[in-house]
Amino acid sequence: MKAVASKRIQLLIADDHRVLLDGLVSLLRTEPNFEIAATAENGEQVIDWLNKTEVDVCLIDISMPRPDGMELTRWIQQHKPQIKILILTTHDEEEIIAEMVQAGIAGYLLKSCTRHELVEGINRVMSGQFFFSEAVSNRIIDSYKEQKKETAEEPVTFTEREKEIVQLLAKEYTNEKIAQTLHISYRTVETHRKNMMLKTKARNLAGLLRFASNQGLIRL
Structure with missing residues (x-):
């Protein structure tokens, strides 16, 4: 009996920096279970591709023009909710991370992440799991510790x-x-x-x- 080949993960990669975009394509194209379905340099191109191409995972930056990653995430959640959204960005602010999670992303990576983290992130979100790179996880933990410390501080009293x-x-x-x-x-x-x-x-x-x-x- 002939074995059935597993379906390759269809990726859409979006970043407004062409050099980085080309580098991501070259890197991920070497992975046997990934297929680059489309690339885009702004939000409008992403939406255009999603309306005519089958995509499993969108790897997108936050700081993109027309619309940005936040607005794009909301659009995907409304119109293509089956697509998994994985953020790849330089933004490590906990407020932005929290906003993106609330908007509906499945994972969050910093551009300083390793190749292993990037590949693992794509596979994990495709399997229905959330994924945060080590740097993002550490940022969230540090923020939680700081909030806990502030809560534990002596209460404010007035004379x-x-x-x-x-x-x-x-x-x-x-x-x-x-x-x-x-x-x-x-x-x-x-x-x-x-x-x-x-x-x-x-x-x-x-x-x-x-x-x-x-x-x-x-x-x-």
Whole structure:
């Protein structure tokens, strides 16, 4: 009985840097179970190819023109949800990684990844798994540790005088009026406000009042 050959993974590779795009094609073409179905240098070309070509996995950059990787991911999720999306980018910011995961990607690689990681990533997402390169995984873990550390820090508390001042700020009192009301100097009011901003890491008055509201000190 003749063995049936396994289907090769159909790849669409998109990057707006031609040299990198050509390099990826040359690299992945040597893999026996991969077939390069199409290449593209912008989002419009990707959409055009996907409307006329069978593709299993899209390997795309985030920083691409017309549309970018984020918008393109959303389009694929809406119109071609069966296609697996694997990001290959220089962006290692945890906010961007989280946004791309929410948009529907199956994997995230940095352009500093190894050939092994790239090949493994394609195979893993094709099999229905999520895949993050080691650098991305480390970035996510570091971010989680930092958030956990911040959560474990001593809670922010206001002095009685600071509570009085923030309550008057919520009533839209000026520094001058607060000083008159509490019988303290204008400079003292400024000092207390600055201390509260530092404690809460608020960037402006709105942030300070929002923190005070969350703590039950005022009503907005």
